[in-house]
Every structure is written in C-alpha cells, then in structure tokens.
Amino acid sequence: MVTSPVRTQGFRRSERLHWPQQKSPPNVSLFALPLVLPATHLFGTDGIRGKAGDFLSADLALHVGFWAGKVLLSLASVPGPVILGQDSRNSSDMLAMALSEGLTLAGLEVWNLGLCPTPSVAYLTGITDAVGGVMISASHNPPEDNGIKFFSSEGTKLPSALQKQIEAGLRAQRGPAILSQVQGESYQRPELLQGYVQSLWRPLQSVDLQGMRIVLDLAWGACVQLAEQVFAQLGAEVICLHDQPDGDRINVNCGSTHLDSLKQAVHQHSADMGFAFDGDADRVMAVDAQGRVVDGDYILYFWGQSLRQAQKLPGDLIVATVMANLGFERAWQQLGGKLVRTKVGDQYVQEEMLSSKAMLGGEQSGHILSHHYSLTGDGMLTALHLASLVRQSGFSLAELVDQSFQTYPQLLRNVRVEDRERRLNWQECDALNNAIALAQAAMGDQGRILVRASGTEPVIRVMVEAADTEVAEYWTSELVSAVKQHLAVA
Structure with missing residues (x-):
C-alpha cells in the first residue's frame, strides 16, 4: 500500500x-x-x-x-x-x-x-x-x-x-x-481531491485536445466542481450544462439517463462530442456530432480496439453484461475478440475481470472499468480516454461510429413494483415465466429476452432485443403487460 x-x-x-x-x-x-x-x-x-x-x-x-x-x-x-x-x-x-x-x-x-x-x-x-x-x-x-x-x-x-x-x-x-x-x-479533507484529478491527467500527458469542442452534462451532481478543469487542462474548449450542485434537480431530465439536452447543446454549439455523467459520475454516456448516442457498448468496442492494437488487451477479452447488444458482440467476435457476459451490475463485471484477468469491461449504461488505470468505474476517466482515442485516430467520433457496427433493436421498459418481496422473487411467478417462455420460443435465435429485478430501483426491467423492430416492440408490450398484471397489482 x-x-x-x-x-x-x-x-x-x-x-x-x-x-x-x-x-x-x-x-x-x-x-x-x-x-x-x-x-x-x-x-x-x-x-x-x-x-x-x-x-x-x-x-x-x-x-x-x-x-x-x-x-x-x-x-x-x-x-x-x-x-x-x-x-x-x-x-x-x-x-x-x-x-x-x-x-x-x-x-x-x-x-x-x-x-x-x-x-x-x-x-x-x-x-x-x-x-x-x-x-x-x-x-x-x-x-x-x-x-x-x-x-x-x-x-x-x-x-x-x-x-x-x-x-x-x-x-x-x-x-x-x-x-x-x-x-x-x-x-x-477536500484538498485531497486534487490528487485524484492529477491521477486522471497522468496517463494522458502527451494528449492535446486543443481544437476540440466538448459539451459536458454534469447532472447537477457530484462532478460539478471538477469536470471542467479536467477537460480544459488538456486543451479542450468546454461547454458545461447543469454545472452547479443542486439537490432538487440532480439527474432530473439531465445526465446519463436523459440525453436530450446534451444532444441539443452539441448541435447548438457545433461541438465535436458531448458527455453526460450520472449523479455520482461513475458512469458516462457520449453523443457524437450527429446527435447519436454512443453508449457503453460502443465505448468498449472503441477502447478495446485501441488497447488491442497496442497489445494491452490480454486474450482480446472484454467483459460485458447480459445487456450488451448482440451487434456489439458479433462485431467484436468478427475482429477475433472474445466477449464474456455477466449479470447486470459493475460488481459482477469486476468479479469476472479479476477472475479471468481481463483488463477491460463494463456495462451498456456507461459504467466502464479499465484496469490499466483504475479498479473502479470512472465516468470522467472514461470520457477523457474516449476523447483521446478519437484525437489519436484521426477520425471524428461520428466517423468512428459509422465504421463500427449496427446495433440490434433493443427495447427496455421499467415496470414499477412497490412490493419488495414480490419484486425480488418474481421468478416464482408461473404466469410470468410462461409468458417469457412463449416469447423466447417465438423469436428463436433472432432475439433475446431479459427480465430482472433492478438492484437499485423498485422496478422490474424488461428488455427485448430482436433483429426486427416490430417483433421487439410486440413482445416488449406483451411482457410489460404480464408484469403489470401479475406483479404490479396492489
């Protein structure tokens, strides 16, 4: 130590x-x-x-x-x-x-x-x-x-x-x-935070983001006092949204789960890219110059390519969760890479990374872990490295997205279930299990279904992924109705 x-x-x-x-x-x-x-x-x-x-x-x-x-x-x-x-x-x-x-x-x-x-x-x-x-x-x-x-x-x-x-x-x-x-x-001991800021800059000392215009959505949250200086120090022109600590508005229609204001600001300021952090800044979502969302799957794909080329990705392995898009998985496999899935939650990603000695992993939601630099997810660190690899690639973020992969339509719906016991033990509901089995049989190998109880909110999450958008919409609607009928009743 x-x-x-x-x-x-x-x-x-x-x-x-x-x-x-x-x-x-x-x-x-x-x-x-x-x-x-x-x-x-x-x-x-x-x-x-x-x-x-x-x-x-x-x-x-x-x-x-x-x-x-x-x-x-x-x-x-x-x-x-x-x-x-x-x-x-x-x-x-x-x-x-x-x-x-x-x-x-x-x-x-x-x-x-x-x-x-x-x-x-x-x-x-x-x-x-x-x-x-x-x-x-x-x-x-x-x-x-x-x-x-x-x-x-x-x-x-x-x-x-x-x-x-x-x-x-x-x-x-x-x-x-x-x-x-x-x-x-x-x-x-707030003065200790400057040591953390220095740790973000240290591996990027040779990086110059001068000429890049970057929008940051700070979600009225935990990184409002640090994020602007972190990016400006590397030469970027920084435009900040929701950049004051506000306990009444943290995450409200902003941040990594509400990207509309970031998309608008990137367009309004003709920015190269934008980053939105969540309330505690351990995750990040990006937006390219065309307003397209660059989620954790894309970030893992781009960062994985960069590390692989530098021979810093053992076994060409990336650890992701069951939420990772099939389009990302198949594109990574076509490059010769390997993707291992875990349950949703960064702790499960971390456990698998430590077990398999993987160096890169994360979640679609933007919680990314790179053991080259940190043992925990860090939104600002991830955003800095994505901006850096975009600069070093010679392409814009939008061009990198165009060259990457096509995602499968993936729909995610949350159904509020206040009864904690019923929510956590949803798998004991035979009627819901039958509805899921019916949907899986209908889609075959052309889609995936994931139903789970959130570990952070009083909701059941229903995810349906299919090659055809209409198929995904139909079965999402069917399963959401089943959850409401059998679990969300008073």
Missing part, C-alpha cells in the same frame, strides 16, 4: 464534524432503539439504496456506519482512516453526518471529502492507508433517493461477504452496542 504525500498534512480540528444540533456525540442509548430492517437483504447490487428519510434514515445510517466501522477495523493490520464522500442530494449532508458519527463511535477516523465523484473516494481509499471508503449517493436515481456504497482498502467495491457481516451485526443487535474505548474524529 502506498501512503499518499497528502497523508502527512495536519488536521484542522476547527473543522471537525459534529452531530447535528448536539454538542456531543450520541450516546450508547441510541443503539438500543429498535431498528426496522427489510425482511430481505439490506444491500443491493450497488450498496444500500432507497428513499431518503424513509427507508434510508439517519438512524439507519448511524447504525450502518458503526457496524461497517467494526468490520473494516477487524480487517485492518494497522488502523487507518475512512474516506467519505457524497453527491449533491439534499439528504446527503444528513447521511454523511450520521455515517461519520457511527464510524467514529466504532473507533475510526473519518476524512470527509465533501462533494465529489464516487471514483475519487475509491481512488483515494486505494492509494492511502485508509481501511475503507464510503460514498453517499444514489447514482442515477431521482433526487428523493439516496444510497451508501462501501469500498475496501484496495479501492474496490466491498465484497458481498463483508456486506453480509455488516448486515449481520445490524440484525443481531438487541441491546446497547459496545462502543470502542477510543472514539475517532471526523475532518474535512
């Missing part, structure tokens, strides 16, 4: 975080209060996520912080701090204070970065002697939601086994928790 030079900087005790409206930390009696937990797993595919103030309360965050602190301390050979960051949601300050208090009651010191992208927490956790990292964000979810993501001391997502240990502590607690004899303190 490399200790960062910034680790030697002194703490400013005047900046210690305090529990809201209290002169001293909460006492042990708070831990004796009953804690309401869901009957099913607390952790989803990307940490803990839910409606802030309801499911995701300050009380829950306090307890989670305490038990996470106990687990992280048990793994540390030498006690170190926990790196804490947050996005711009209105509830993030409240959850940061509660989590911080729980972590310090467990005996840990907390370094609070404040507003920052998720990958900055992962990076700084990995290069310092921190015992772990925590990010408060619900990623692309609407403003009323929030979430808690944990990172290991290496800067990777906390393994599911350790998440289960945290949850076991929460569920087993019946009386007052046993607090650490030595309680930690929390400090504001």
